Amino acid sequence: MGKNILTHFYGQEQKLGTTYENPVPFMRIISTSEPDFMRHVLQQNHRNYKKGKSYDVLKLVLGNGLVTSNGKFWQKQRRLAQPAFHKKNLEDLFNVMGATASEYFEELETKRGTEIDIAREMMAVTAKIALKSLFSDNTEEDLNAVYNSMTAVQRYVSDLLNNPLLRIPFSINGRKKQFKKDMGVLNEVVLKAIANRRKSKEKHPDLLQMMMDATYEDSNEQMNDQQLMDEMITMFSAGHETSANALAWTIHLLAKHPEIVAKMRAEIQAVVGDNLPGFQNIRQLAYIRQVIDEGMRLYPPVWGISRTALGDDEYRGVKIKKDDVVFCLIYNAHHREDLYENAKEFNPDRFTTEKVKAMPKMSYLPFGGGPRLCIGNMFALMEMQLILVGLLQRFDFELVKGQNIDMEALVTLRPRYGIKMNLK
Numbered sequence: 237m238g239k240n241i242l243t244h245f246y247g248q249e250q251k252l253g254t255t256y257e258n259p260v261p262f263m264r265i266i267s268t269s270e271p272d273f274m275r276h277v278l279q280q281n282h283r284n285y286k287k288g289k290s291y292d293v294l295k296l297v298l299g300n301g302l303v304t305s306n307g308k309f310w311q312k313q314r315r316l317a318q319p320a321f322h323k324k325n326l327e328d329l330f331n332v333m334g335a336t337a338s339e340y341f342e343e344l345e346t347k348r349g350t351e352i353d354i355a356r357e358m359m360a361v362t363a364k365i366a367l368k369s370l371f372s373d374n375t376e377e378d379l380n381a382v383y384n385s386m387t388a389v390q391r392y393v394s395d396l397l398n399n400p401l402l403r404i405p406f407s408i409n410g411r412k413k414q415f416k417k418d419m420g421v422l423n424e425v426v427l428k429a430i431a432n433r434r435k436s437k438e439k440h441p442d443l444l445q446m447m448m449d450a451t452y453e454d455s456n457e458q459m460n461d462q463q464l465m466d467e468m469i470t471m472f473s474a475g476h477e478t479s480a481n482a483l484a485w486t487i488h489l490l491a492k493h494p495e496i497v498a499k500m501r502a503e504i505q506a507v508v509g510d511n512l513p514g515f516q517n518i519r520q521l522a523y524i525r526q527v528i529d530e531g532m533r534l535y536p537p538v539w540g541i542s543r544t545a546l547g548d549d550e551y552r553g554v555k556i557k558k559d560d561v562v563f564c565l566i567y568n569a570h571h572r573e574d575l576y577e578n579a580k581e582f583n584p585d586r587f588t589t590e591k592v593k594a595m596p597k598m599s600y601l602p603f604g605g606g607p608r609l610c611i612g613n614m615f616a617l618m619e620m621q622l623i624l625v626g627l628l629q630r631f632d633f634e635l636v637k638g639q640n641i642d643m644e645a646l647v648t649l650r651p652r653y654g655i656k657m658n659l660k
């Protein structure tokens with residue numbers, strides 16, 4: 237299980253069925269890939285569940301932001317943050333995204349004819365977009381400081397999530413100390429950005445401004461600095477690695493399917509020609525969206541989500557006791573033959589509007605489901621469409637032969653050794 241948690245859970249399902257208990261000491265974990273069971277936990281009876289224990293480790297970095305908080309506090313924050321992702325604001329954010337992506341495509345031009353790691357490249361561009369969408373007016377130096385410290389603290393937390401026993405050696409070998417130092421830098425830069433913005437008379441079209449100006453329904457007050465900082469760090473962390481991995485895996489699939497690339501290029505030509513898409517074009521790029529949906533089916537960036545029961549519950553004869561954990565296995569659901577014919581095959585035609593309507597609820601859930609559905613789902617989809625269009629307009633990608641491409645399921649599902657490609 238420690239070696240490859242994803243194949244472990246997938247293998248167990250083949251042996252034990254779609255809902256089974258994991259033999260873990262001192263706690264009861266029920267794993268499931270049953271769409272209806274997941275719907276019960278994430279939506280229909282969601283009030284009986286809170287985020288699972290693993291989210292406590294994430295709190296070391298994300299504080300009490302949207303991803304890690306629970307109950308009334310979470311609900312208050314969600315109501316406050318939701319309008320930032322409404323259509324009008326997304327349109328503003330899309331413009332920031334377009335400008336940042338264009339700069340990145342220029343940078344990538346310099347690497348034409350060389351071997352690149354597409355996973356690393358996608359991490360760089362989505363991080364740039366996330367940072368500019370959060371803090372549009374920060375200096376390059378500050379954005380780099382956020383990026384570097386964030387990368388370091390995320391690595392620390394990932395290592396701890398993978399192996400909780402590392403806490404002890406980390407306190408002795410200096411890694412905990414380094415983590416605290418990196419968190420100090422991260423907090424300092426984000427707090428400075430908040431303070432500058434509070435002083436500034438100018439309004440900026442970014443998430444910091446939207447979240448800063450939002451008011452709580454009951455008190456009409458705004459978020460304090462600490463809470464704003466937690467939400468900014470949460471958005472950055474939740475928002476860039478997920479999209480980066482989805483893009484990297486999708487481009488790797490596309491490199492093996494030139495016929496799908498040709499169909500995408502035909503759509504791009506018909507909708508925008510050689511220009512980057514505008515906000516109004518996104519809906520017209522329907523096939524590109526199907527490709528992304530299918531990419532996230534085969535490689536869901538968030539491969540599983542867990543919930544802890546607050547009280548006893550029952551789902552179709554499965555007894556769930558208070559404190560039991562229900563682990564919703566998104567990866568497994570997306571690979572079920574009874575839900576997806578030829579489930580291993582990359583086939584974007586599964587995601588035409590009619591076919592999506594006919595899918596059982598919660599059989600496809602890359603963004604989770606119920607009230608805690610990803611708040612950034614529309615942001616992520618338009619970002620991924622924009623990047624794919626820009627890349628296909630300019631470049632061809634060829635997989636470097638003989639490399640080992642493997643999945644590593646940390647907080648997100650990433651390529652363990654990267655994905656090397658010749659950029660043409």
Ligand code: HEM
Binds near residue numbers: 476605607611
């Ligand atoms: C392909 C990209 C993305 C994927 C696959 C993804 C996936 C998810 C999933 C599965 C959840 C639910 C977790 C759970 O229920 O335990 C979630 C929550 C969340 N995501 Fe995303 N996400 C993506 C992009 C983004 C972006 C771009 C942002 C922000 C700009 C974002 C911000 C959040 C936040 C704040 C939450 C917590 C929402 C809440 O509990 O109220 N995500 N995401």
